[in-house]
Amino acid sequence: MTTGLLPTGFRDRLPPEADASARLVRAVLDTVASFGYERVQTPLAEFEASLTGALGTSSRDLLRFVDPVSGETMAIRSDITGQIGRIAATRMGHHPRPVRLSYGGPVVKLKATQLRPEREMMQVGAELIGLDSVAAATEVVTIALEALKAAGVKDLTLDLTLPDLIDTLLPGTDTAALKARLDAKDIAAVPADFQPLVAAAGPFAEAIARLRAFDARGVLTDRLDAIDAVVAGLPADVRVTLDPTERHGFEYQSWFGFSIFSAHTSGEIGRGGSYRIGGEPAVGFSAYIDPLIDAGLAQSERRRLFLPLGTLPQKAAALRAEGWVTVAALHDGDSAEAQICTHILSNGRPTPIA
Amino acid sequence: MQQPIIFAVPKGRILEEALPMLSRAGIVPEPAFTDGKSRALKFATNRADVSLIRVRAFDVATFVAHGAAQIGIVGSDVIDEFDYSELYAPVDLDIGHCRISVAEPAEMAASDDPRSWSHVRVATKYPNLTRKHFSARGVQAECVKLNGAMEIAPSLGLSSRIVDLVSSGKTLQENGLVEVEVIAEVSARLIVNRAAFKTNAAVGALVEAFRAAVDG
Numbered sequence: 277m278t279t280g281l282l283p284t285g286f287r288d289r290l291p292p293e294a295d296a297s298a299r300l301v302r303a304v305l306d307t308v309a310s311f312g313y314e315r316v317q318t319p320l321a322e323f324e325a326s327l328t329g330a331l332g333t334s335s336r337d338l339l340r341f342v343d344p345v346s347g348e349t350m351a352i353r354s355d356i357t358g359q360i361g362r363i364a365a366t367r368m369g370h371h372p373r374p375v376r377l378s379y380g381g382p383v384v385k386l387k388a389t390q391l392r393p394e395r396e397m398m399q400v401g402a403e404l405i406g407l408d409s410v411a412a413a414t415e416v417v418t419i420a421l422e423a424l425k426a427a428g429v430k431d432l433t434l435d436l437t438l439p440d441l442i443d444t445l446l447p448g449t450d451t452a453a454l455k456a457r458l459d460a461k462d463i464a465a466v467p468a469d470f471q472p473l474v475a476a477a478g479p480f481a482e483a484i485a486r487l488r489a490f491d492a493r494g495v496l497t498d499r500l501d502a503i504d505a506v507v508a509g510l511p512a513d514v515r516v517t518l519d520p521t522e523r524h525g526f527e528y529q530s531w532f533g534f535s536i537f538s539a540h541t542s543g544e545i546g547r548g549g550s551y552r553i554g555g556e557p558a559v560g561f562s563a564y565i566d567p568l569i570d571a572g573l574a575q576s577e578r579r580r581l582f583l584p585l586g587t588l589p590q591k592a593a594a595l596r597a598e599g600w601v602t603v604a605a606l607h608d609g610d611s612a613e614a615q616i617c618t619h620i621l622s623n624g625r626p627t628p629i630a
Numbered sequence: 631m632q633q634p635i636i637f638a639v640p641k642g643r644i645l646e647e648a649l650p651m652l653s654r655a656g657i658v659p660e661p662a663f664t665d666g667k668s669r670a671l672k673f674a675t676n677r678a679d680v681s682l683i684r685v686r687a688f689d690v691a692t693f694v695a696h697g698a699a700q701i702g703i704v705g706s707d708v709i710d711e712f713d714y715s716e717l718y719a720p721v722d723l724d725i726g727h728c729r730i731s732v733a734e735p736a737e738m739a740a741s742d743d744p745r746s747w748s749h750v751r752v753a754t755k756y757p758n759l760t761r762k763h764f765s766a767r768g769v770q771a772e773c774v775k776l777n778g779a780m781e782i783a784p785s786l787g788l789s790s791r792i793v794d795l796v797s798s799g800k801t802l803q804e805n806g807l808v809e810v811e812v813i814a815e816v817s818a819r820l821i822v823n824r825a826a827f828k829t830n831a832a833v834g835a836l837v838e839a840f841r842a843a844v845d846g
Contacts, residue, residue, distance in 0.1 A: 391695055391716055433829040461718035464706065464817065474720055475841070477827070478834050517828050524715065524824070535828075539633075542697030542825045543716065 285388040285395025289569070296574040300427045300565045301380045301400050303574070307423040308402040311415070313378040318359035320382070324349040330358035330553055331528045339386050352384045356399050357560060361553035364405040373406025373556075392543070394566060401548070403560030408550035410502050412559045413532050414509040420536060420546055420561040421514055427565070428573050431539035433515045436480070436507070437522035438499055439529035439549060441473075445495060458521035473521050480507055483518035499531055506532070536563070540571035581619045581626050582612035591624070600626065633830060635680045638694055638702035640687035644818045647725040648703050654843035655836065657682075679832060691717060691821065700826035700833050707795060707816045711759045718827055719819040721840045726818035728797035730756065732811040735784050739808045753783035754793040763793075763813045781805035 328335045338351035356379050380400040388395045442451045457465045476486040526533045533549030548561025581600045603615045612620045619626040663673040673682045693699040695714035749770045757773035764771035780792040820840045826833045
């Protein structure tokens with residue numbers, strides 16, 4: 277294996293992309309921290325049972341192996357949200373509610389698809405545990421949008437959904453096939469009664485009006501009022517749409533879910549919603565930042581200053597204090613070009629390299 | 631900021647019926663589009679923000695699923711074969727009707743009972759759809775992927791059966807085959823990329839226009 281081939285879906289990040297990744301994670305976590313969401317770190321791998329128990333993650337989506345120490349099956353995390361729930365329910369079970377936590381780290385999916393070929397992804401997010409009210413949902417959507425704006429994401433679209441809509445309309449029936457068809461908006465396979473739900477998707481104001489018209493029995497009134505209230509509390513510079521039957525990635529959410537799209541990449545960059553974990557209500561969001569790095573976000577100008585041999589350490593320290601990245605020559609043959617520098621120190625002053 | 635819309639249409643079977651549908655939805659391609667001699671792949675339309683690309687039917691689904699094209703027209707056979715998560719099929723255009731079926735040589739069919747199959751060897755353009763259909767009824771399907779002329783596979787011993795589109799049944803008949811099982815009815819659908827549908831209002835408006843074009 278001298279070619280450095282990696283398994284499908286895994287990658288190295290070289291400069292300056294690795295820097296961009298760190299900067300994006302930092303921007304998101306600093307923003308949520310300013311709203312009181314404190315960072316926790318969870319392990320890369322856990323016992324399979326604790327990763328699958330919390331949010332109904334299927335063990336078939338996890339990279340599993342036997343722990344030679346305990347003899348139990350371990351797995352690499354595919355989603356940090358469940359781990360946050362475990363912490364909140366156990367080690368932080370005695371903390372007053374709601375608990376606000378944030379996190380960032382790599383997750384691994386067992387399989388990739390042609391559309392999403394990466395198997396390792398950087399997940400960043402925040403969870404509010406102990407409450408799933410309109411106020412809680414509004415706060416989480418707000419911090420998600422603020423965090424992505426702080427990371428430099430432009431032209432945000434917020435797509436809202438009602439994850440438990442079909443279960444509310446048809447309680448106690450097997451709705452898996454219907455949900456799959458509605459999710460695919462496969463109009464020809466959706467029964468006529470539910471076709472208005474497909475047509476209802478669109479810009480928020482029109483969509484919710486169509487949904488209220490569809491809901492002649494008034495079963496959804498409470499939910500629609502709640503969504504209306506959440507949207508009323510959001511910043512005006514974000515395009516809001518409503519898709520009542522969206523199911524992508526909403527396997528465990530309850531009354532409220534959202535996805536965030538941007539102009540940088542096709543496909544969502546973040547999603548979240550309300551859910552129950554360990555018997556407690558919660559609201560949270562996660563962003564997957566890799567597509568943003570690939571779109572060239574958070575890449576700063578590389579200003580590297582080459583210090584020829586013999587530059588005084590005090591001079592170098594003063595330049596760094598001014599904000600320069602200094603690259604010191606360590607031997608005679610070294611040059612500014614070889615060290616990919618944009619500037620060179622000559623006559624005591626940084627000079628651009630033509 | 632409004633992104634330009636790329637509209638993918640399939641070469642072949644559906645195209646002829648799709649053009650009147652497009653014009654009813656307000657999209658008229660430039661004359662080169664219908665000029666058989668033109669080698670161009672991308673064409674302008676009467677709308678400055680909409681361009682057409684003409685690609686193979688299977689590639690229509692792939693372009694749209696990846697977001698390289700935002701909207702397209704393709705048969706439901708192709709949608710079912712790929713089962714792309716990022717593809718919506720919000721309008722049944724009610725054109726390009728046919729069915730996807732299992733066929734086998736007439737002499738074999740005379741004594742064959744599909745209910746007793748446990749393993750079949752099938753030549754097809756649709757390996758995923760075929761495997762899914764057979765596994766749902768407890769039959770293991772070994773698929774040989776072909777890109778065309780499936781009908782000659784049984785006579786040359788490549789496979790005992792085929793899964794292919796059937797409209798009149800004439801091609802099957804000419805090759806000594808008979809249809810033994812219908813997998814699904816097929817019609818052409820308007821497909822849209824999931825993200826484009828949510829983020830681009832003009833895509834949503836086009837979906838509405840096609841809905842009206844089908845109803846009207």
